[in-house]
Amino acid sequence: xxxxxxxxxxxxxxxxxxxxxxxxxxxxxxxxxxxxxxxxxxxxxxxxxxxxxxxxxxxxxxxxxxxxxxxxxxxxxxxxxxxxxxxxxxxxxxxxxxxxxxxxxxxxxxxxxxxxxxxxxxxxxxxxxxxxxxxxxxxxxxxxxxxxxxxxxxxxxxxxxxxxxxxxxxxxxxxxxxxxxxxxxxxxxxxxxxxxxxxxxxxxxxxxxxxxxxxxxxxxxxxxxxxxxxxxxxxxxxxxxxxxxxxxxxxxxxxxxxxxxxxxxxxxxxxx
Amino acid sequence: xxxxxxxxxxxxxxxxxxxxxxxxxxxxxxxxxxxxxxxxxxxxxxxxxxxxxxxxxxxxxxxxxxxxxxxxxxxxxxxxxxxxxxxxxxxxxxxxxxxxxxxxxxxxxxxxxxxxxxxxxxxxxxxxxxxxxxxxxxxxxxxxxxxxxxxxxxxxxxxxxxxxxxxxxxxxxxxxxxxxxxxxxxxxxxxxxxxxxxxxxxxxxxxxxxxxxxxxxxxxxxxxxxxxxxxxxxxxxxxxxxxxxxxxxxxxxxxxxxxxxxxxxxxxxxxxxxxxxxxxxxxxxxxxxxxxxxxxxxxxxxxxxxxxxxxxxxxxxxxxxxxxx
Amino acid sequence: xxxxxxxxxxxxxxxxxxxxxxxxxxxxxxxxxxxxxxxxxxxxxxxxxxxxxxxxxxxxxxxxxxxxxxxxxxxxxxxxxxxxxxxxxxxxxxxxxxxxxxxxxxxxxxxxxxxxxxxxxxxxxxxxxxxxxxxxxxxxxxxxxxxxxxxxxxxxxxxxxxxxxxxxxxxxxxxxxxxxxxxxxxxxxxxxxxxxxxxxxxxxxxxxxxxxxxxxxxxxxxxxxxxxxxxxxxxxxxxxxxxxxxxxxxxxxxxxxxxxxxxxxxxxxxxxxx
Ligand SMILES: Nc1ncnc2c1ncn2[C@@H]1O[C@H](COP(=O)(O)OP(=O)(O)OP(=O)(O)O)[C@@H](O)[C@H]1O
Ligand SMILES: [Mg+2]
Numbered sequence: 001x002x003x004x005x006x007x008x009x010x011x012x013x014x015x016x017x018x019x020x021x022x023x024x025x026x027x028x029x030x031x032x033x034x035x036x037x038x039x040x041x042x043x044x045x046x047x048x049x050x051x052x053x054x055x056x057x058x059x060x061x062x063x064x065x066x067x068x069x070x071x072x073x074x075x076x077x078x079x080x081x082x083x084x085x086x087x088x089x090x091x092x093x094x095x096x097x098x099x100x101x102x103x104x105x106x107x108x109x110x111x112x113x114x115x116x117x118x119x120x121x122x123x124x125x126x127x128x129x130x131x132x133x134x135x136x137x138x139x140x141x142x143x144x145x146x147x148x149x150x151x152x153x154x155x156x157x158x159x160x161x162x163x164x165x166x167x168x169x170x171x172x173x174x175x176x177x178x179x180x181x182x183x184x185x186x187x188x189x190x191x192x193x194x195x196x197x198x199x200x201x202x203x204x205x206x207x208x209x210x211x212x213x214x215x216x217x218x219x220x221x222x223x224x225x226x227x228x229x230x231x232x233x234x235x236x237x238x239x240x241x242x243x244x245x246x247x248x249x250x251x252x253x254x255x256x257x258x259x260x261x262x263x264x265x266x267x268x269x270x271x272x
Numbered sequence: 273x274x275x276x277x278x279x280x281x282x283x284x285x286x287x288x289x290x291x292x293x294x295x296x297x298x299x300x301x302x303x304x305x306x307x308x309x310x311x312x313x314x315x316x317x318x319x320x321x322x323x324x325x326x327x328x329x330x331x332x333x334x335x336x337x338x339x340x341x342x343x344x345x346x347x348x349x350x351x352x353x354x355x356x357x358x359x360x361x362x363x364x365x366x367x368x369x370x371x372x373x374x375x376x377x378x379x380x381x382x383x384x385x386x387x388x389x390x391x392x393x394x395x396x397x398x399x400x401x402x403x404x405x406x407x408x409x410x411x412x413x414x415x416x417x418x419x420x421x422x423x424x425x426x427x428x429x430x431x432x433x434x435x436x437x438x439x440x441x442x443x444x445x446x447x448x449x450x451x452x453x454x455x456x457x458x459x460x461x462x463x464x465x466x467x468x469x470x471x472x473x474x475x476x477x478x479x480x481x482x483x484x485x486x487x488x489x490x491x492x493x494x495x496x497x498x499x500x501x502x503x504x505x506x507x508x509x510x511x512x513x514x515x516x517x518x519x520x521x522x523x524x525x526x527x528x529x530x531x532x533x534x535x536x537x538x539x540x541x542x543x544x545x546x547x548x549x550x551x552x553x554x555x556x557x558x559x560x561x562x563x564x565x566x567x568x569x570x571x572x573x574x575x576x577x578x579x580x581x582x583x584x585x586x587x588x589x590x591x592x593x594x595x596x597x
Numbered sequence: 598x599x600x601x602x603x604x605x606x607x608x609x610x611x612x613x614x615x616x617x618x619x620x621x622x623x624x625x626x627x628x629x630x631x632x633x634x635x636x637x638x639x640x641x642x643x644x645x646x647x648x649x650x651x652x653x654x655x656x657x658x659x660x661x662x663x664x665x666x667x668x669x670x671x672x673x674x675x676x677x678x679x680x681x682x683x684x685x686x687x688x689x690x691x692x693x694x695x696x697x698x699x700x701x702x703x704x705x706x707x708x709x710x711x712x713x714x715x716x717x718x719x720x721x722x723x724x725x726x727x728x729x730x731x732x733x734x735x736x737x738x739x740x741x742x743x744x745x746x747x748x749x750x751x752x753x754x755x756x757x758x759x760x761x762x763x764x765x766x767x768x769x770x771x772x773x774x775x776x777x778x779x780x781x782x783x784x785x786x787x788x789x790x791x792x793x794x795x796x797x798x799x800x801x802x803x804x805x806x807x808x809x810x811x812x813x814x815x816x817x818x819x820x821x822x823x824x825x826x827x828x829x830x831x832x833x834x835x836x837x838x839x840x841x842x843x844x845x846x847x848x849x850x851x852x853x854x855x856x857x858x859x860x861x862x863x864x865x866x867x868x869x870x871x
Contacts, residue, residue, distance in 0.1 A: 007385065011384045017380060028772050029778055029779075035782060040788070043788050043789040043795075046795045046800065048650065049799055052654065096331075096359070097385060181638070190646055
């Protein structure tokens with residue numbers, strides 16, 4: 001039993017390593033990775049300035065920008081990852097080894113969180129130091145809980161989506177792309193989600209980012225309470241449930257996908 | 273555990289694939305046992321079902337019907353247990369991450385077996401050295417040549433010290449010397465700890481040299497099973513000759529009872545004829561007949577039977593049990 | 598579909614074939630209906646984000662500022678399409694693995710990129726027009742049209758964005774799965790520095806210099822002028838053309854150097870996936 005746990009831990013580390021070194025190896029990409037989220041954030045901050053919004057809205061955009069980096073990472077480097085792995089010929093090996101597919105995906109998630117955090121930090125730096133956006137640590141515990149629970153929920157969702165995307169094949173890539181902007185809109189990355197109205201905001205709260213953004217803005221922005229849709233503790237509660245449910249669903253998704261693959265003989269092989 | 277005495281045992285394994293509207297019968301009922309410690313070869317033409325068979329044994333694919341045990345474990349129910357004791361290497365497989373170097377990639381794969389890093393790295397370095405990849409240890413996988421890549425794949429297959437190793441055309445892309453080196457390595461490797469190897473290949477010499485027993489799969493069925501010498505013995509009942517002749521008329525049909533023209537190839541103005549004779553004594557009759565048509569004999573060679581002859585001979589014929597059992 | 602480009606010169610043939618392939622790849626992923634949704638949903642969502650932001654602050658759906666933002670954003674989908682050509686390289690290499698056969702076929706690799714990009718352009722102009730029509734009818738934006746200016750602005754935009762994109766393509770040769778980062782990074786850069794959703798004058802002085810040197814900024818303003826949103830911008834045209842020419846020369850030079858370097862270092866067809 002202990003040996004098995006150790007094996008799964010090693011599998012997680014093995015897969016995470018690939019992601020972690022990639023940021024050092026693809027050095028040319030680093031400036032793009034770091035500057036990219038900053039650019040969008042800056043554009044929206046200037047837009048708010050242009051229409052005469054108070055400076056807190058800059059902080060609102062900043063928090064949205066930080067979470068965007070994670071969201072994009074989940075969408076592009078988690079959800080579609082098993083599909084890429086198949087293209088690269090690795091999926092077959094993942095089916096061949098005794099380590100659980102969950103561990104391998106988890107390793108991917110851990111590695112991704114690490115590289116994405118570098119990007120998120122650079123965004124934060126630009127926002128706080130260069131734009132001098134107002135921020136206030138009103139409730140550090142809640143802020144930390146919101147952040148980590150939302151990451152667990154998000155990456156859990158990414159793990160679930162990766163099986164779904166694998167079964168759907170190439171269409172999934174387009175779905176990723178299709179959902180990108182609508183989710184920016186629904187989750188309120190750049191404005192308080194409550195301005196969408198109660199119905200839409202409730203629907204949007206099915207997405208973990210929405211809850212995280214809604215909660216974090218309330219505890220981090222001076223006067224941010226006014227922007228809130230749900231009370232912070234409810235945000236935390238729902239996120240905690242999601243942080244458990246998504247990985248659990250991911251586990252089932254993976255098993256389902258694996259059985260399907262072995263039965264139909266068309267998922268592990270490249271190009272079907 | 274059932275059937276634990278065998279490395280592999282299958283009963284009437286069938287596998288069909290749906291492709292758009294039609295069904296492909298990749299395997300039509302394979303029953304086979306492979307003993308522990310055995311080096312078992314599988315031959316067959318492209319599309320015969322060899323890879324499908326190995327995939328089922330390595331738990332990558334479920335059989336449509338039938339049963340199979342690997343190391344005593346059921347391939348459908350006990351996949352997890354099987355995965356701990358096997359490995360599979362396919363010719364031309366592209367696994368790993370281009371951004372990592374060879375050593376890192378192999379280390380990553382070893383982690384999926386939970387091998388402690390210190391042991392894994394020692395093992396990796398040993399094999400890198402043995403397979404002549406030491407200088408490429410720090411090379412990114414994306415920059416490897418086909419053969420280097422294949423050597424890396426082989427090392428991947430050895431990392432977990434598998435009890436049963438499946439090799440699907442493992443020497444594809446290797447140069448003559450490397451292939452020979454790897455064959456001799458495998459022959460030694462299998463002797464330790466009663467390991468088992470099941471190998472598919474299109475190189476008859478390889479199958480002949482390595483396999484203790486061979487199966488030929490054709491159209492998803494085993495059509496012949498036996499030792500390499502039994503196979504060759506099968507062709508020995510007939511006699512093969514290679515004749516280099518001059519002035520062989522294109523349209524000439526050799527019409528002698530017991531004489532069969534297997535192939536004719538033009539070469540430097542001459543023609544090389546491959547001939548099978550029922551008995552040696554038919555040779556004089558053949559030569560006389562050629563002479564009549566103005567064909568001159570330049571060179572005559574009696575060919576020792578090879579596995580290739582046996583293979584060509586068998587595939588396309590109906591099921592034959594070469595072991596005579 | 599029977600098409601025969603065989604009598605054309607290699608460059609043109611490759612361009613047209615890639616255009617055709619790009620059209621197929623982008624349009625044919627499931628059903629035409631879903632594809633239409635795709636073409637409309639993405640740009641519509643991104644413009645809705647801006648409208649909601651505007652509404653949150655001003656409490657209204659009208660005003661000159663909204664008009665400015667709306668039209669600028671509609672214009673930007675064309676620019677974004679041009680930049681997406683960067684993705685072609687990543688896709689060819691890491692996804693379809695067709696980079697080798699395409700490269701060795703007659704005609705330059707550049708004509709292949711341009712062909713694939715042109716397909717994206719066609720779609721983007723379409724979605725841009727849809728956005729404008731929706732703005733006119735739904736938001737009742739006071740839009741007019743100066744057709745010659747409108748069309749010439751679009752054509753100039755296609756040319757200049759493509760040229761700019763080549764600069765980013767040069768980077769794409771050397772990174773693995775990073776294509777999407779470069780696409781996003783490049784379009785993020787242009788979104789910020791082209792006066793798309795706020796006037797360049799909102800930027801601090803040292804950033805304003807970048808925006809003013811950027812030909813897309815002027816094109817955005819021309820686009821607005823062609824729809825009667827603002828007066829024609831007071832650009833000294835010779836400056837605009839000069840900058841465009843310099844960028845053209847620079848891009849072409851850098852692209853070719855990058856391609857050569859990629860071939861020399863062997864990175865051109867190396868899959869790097871991670
Ligand atoms: N995943 C799959 N989906 C559909 N058909 C398949 C699949 N895998 C194999 N087949 C079909 O099953 C048959 C047997 O294929 P298999 O790969 O087992 O042949 P093989 O003996 O390994 O051939 P080769 O010598 O070329 O490697 C072929 O007709 C092949 O097209
Ligand atoms: Mg095969």
